Amino acid sequence: MTDKTIRQDLIDFLIEHHQMEPADAEAFVKAFFTLIEEALVRDRYVKIKGLGTFKLIEVNARESVDVNTGERIQIKEYTKVSFIPEASVRDAVNKPFAHFETVLLKDDVHFSDMPESSENEENTVEVQDVPSAENASNSVLQSEPVSEAPSRMEKNIVMRLPWCMISAILLLGVLVGGIVAWMLGSGRRYIPESMLHCYFENQKPAETISSDKPDSVMLAPVVTVAVRTDSVSKKSVTKTDEKGKTAKEEISIRKENLSDTVEYDMTGTKTTYTLRSGESLARISLKFYGNKKLWPYLARYNKQIIKNPNNVPVGTTIRIPVLVPKRTKSVERPSN
Amino acid sequence: MNNKEFISELSRRLGYTVKDATTVTDSLIACIIQDLQEGKNVTIQNFGTFEVKKKMERISVNPLTKQRFLVPPKLNLCFKPNLTLKEKLKSNTSDD
Numbered sequence: 001m002t003d004k005t006i007r008q009d010l011i012d013f014l015i016e017h018h019q020m021e022p023a024d025a026e027a028f029v030k031a032f033f034t035l036i037e038e039a040l041v042r043d044r045y046v047k048i049k050g051l052g053t054f055k056l057i058e059v060n061a062r063e064s065v066d067v068n069t070g071e072r073i074q075i076k077e078y079t080k081v082s083f084i085p086e087a088s089v090r091d092a093v094n095k096p097f098a099h100f101e102t103v104l105l106k107d108d109v110h111f112s113d114m115p116e117s118s119e120n121e122e123n124t125v126e127v128q129d130v131p132s133a134e135n136a137s138n139s140v141l142q143s144e145p146v147s148e149a150p151s152r153m154e155k156n157i158v159m160r161l162p163w164c165m166i167s168a169i170l171l172l173g174v175l176v177g178g179i180v181a182w183m184l185g186s187g188r189r190y191i192p193e194s195m196l197h198c199y200f201e202n203q204k205p206a207e208t209i210s211s212d213k214p215d216s217v218m219l220a221p222v223v224t225v226a227v228r229t230d231s232v233s234k235k236s237v238t239k240t241d242e243k244g245k246t247a248k249e250e251i252s253i254r255k256e257n258l259s260d261t262v263e264y265d266m267t268g269t270k271t272t273y274t275l276r277s278g279e280s281l282a283r284i285s286l287k288f289y290g291n292k293k294l295w296p297y298l299a300r301y302n303k304q305i306i307k308n309p310n311n312v313p314v315g316t317t318i319r320i321p322v323l324v325p326k327r328t329k330s331v332e333r334p335s336n
Numbered sequence: 337m338n339n340k341e342f343i344s345e346l347s348r349r350l351g352y353t354v355k356d357a358t359t360v361t362d363s364l365i366a367c368i369i370q371d372l373q374e375g376k377n378v379t380i381q382n383f384g385t386f387e388v389k390k391k392m393e394r395i396s397v398n399p400l401t402k403q404r405f406l407v408p409p410k411l412n413l414c415f416k417p418n419l420t421l422k423e424k425l426k427s428n429t430s431d432d
Contacts, residue, residue, distance in 0.1 A: 003373040005378045013367045018360060024350075028360055031349055033383045037421060039337040039345075049339040050365045054415070056425065075395065081384070093372055093388055093413045107404075126368030282342060282356030 038079070052085040258289040258323055266301050266321035273316045281309055288320050297321060372413060384417040 007029055014025040036054060039046040044056040061077040091098065273284060276295070281295035299309040301321040306312055339347075340373040347357035356427040368378050368386065386419075 005376045007380050009371075010364060010367055010378075010380075014364060017363055020360075028350060029364065032361065032364065033380055035342065035346055035349070035384065037424065040341060041425060043337040045337065046342060047338045048342060048361075048365070050362055051368070052413075071416060081415065081417040081421070081425065083386075083413075085413040089369055089413060092369055094411045095373065096410060097410050100410070102408060103406045105404040105406050203375075211407075313399065 050086065050089070052083055055082045055084070056080070056083050079192050097178055191279055258291050258294055263326045264294070264297060264323035265326055267324050268299060269301075269319040270322045271320050272317050273320055275312055277314045279314075281306075281312060284318070284320070289323060294323065297323060380418075382420045384415055384421055386413065386415050388412065389414050418426055 007260050009020070011025045014020055014028065015022055018025075020028070032066050034083070036046050036048070037297065040054055040056055046054045048054075058078045058079060062075050063073070064073055068071050071262050085093070207234050271287070273288075275284070282292040285295035285298055286292040298318060299306055302318045304318060305318055310316075343354055343357050344362060346352075346361065347354045350421075352360070365366070372386060372388050372399070373377050375388060377388075390414050391410050391412055394407050396405050397403070398409050
């Protein structure tokens, strides 16, 4: 075995270094250890220079509990061999760790993985026993820690609360930010359909008052189309050029609400408009037609000017086309 | 029994001079310690084992001053008596 030295190794060592006869070396090593043994028996104490002291220590009889059965058992008095190495030997063995020193720790330094032990435990036990004997002092001592405990708890809660709050606020902020970014990033606008209806319905009466001919104005998507077709069907019998008029009326009204459910023809330029910062085609579409979904018409009408409809440079002057609903549909419907 | 008595007894038994016995004893002990330093266990039949044990670092508290000390790890030389030695000592001491 590499990590073990047995008696034979020692004998070999002596043979090598002292040119001793193997028999003599063996006899010497044997005598050395048997003499220690005999000396221990005789004097209960052997001191060997350069090695250390062997001592016999008597251990008094004591009571213990059998680990398996739980019964109380008596351990008889016995002697044990203690070996105390000499200082030089101790230092030689401890050479790898010799540079370490015992360090006085400051109060705020803590090691969670190491249990703290009192130097002499008997002393602390005595200290604990004294108050238990005096009941009066004991109660005083007990009451103090009790009053101390809640204040400590409060401190802990106060210390912990900001952490919880900060983390919660951070989490909330990240969530809200993410939702906003996603809403802006994806082109969708989450305005419910019912709200749009409300919006259009509110605008409808206002415009009917302002404009002379309500049937000519195209308002909310389905309802207005139905109204308009009704009016057209009535009038188509009597006046066929009424439709032409309605088309002209659209031009005169600057802001109108056009539905994106109907297809339109572009008939001439209504006006020109210069883009300002923060404006998009959809914005302009909303401004002129009251419907931002009609921006493709703007893009198509300004094909030569706008190269990328998603990114129109500021200051670009675009033409705003006049949008007229496709004739075929509006004519066909009344006939049906 | 101190060292002087031990050496003289040893020389008397083996028929060496005290000087020879001292030198051989010294070299024997040096050999043992050298092996121990290399991390080997020295086992002697019917006697016992010398071994080096590592003790981990620990925190000790002075109960009077409440000062806390970090005690560094160290290597300790231990002797563990063999069973036969134990038995011999037991029987011999009980005889006394």
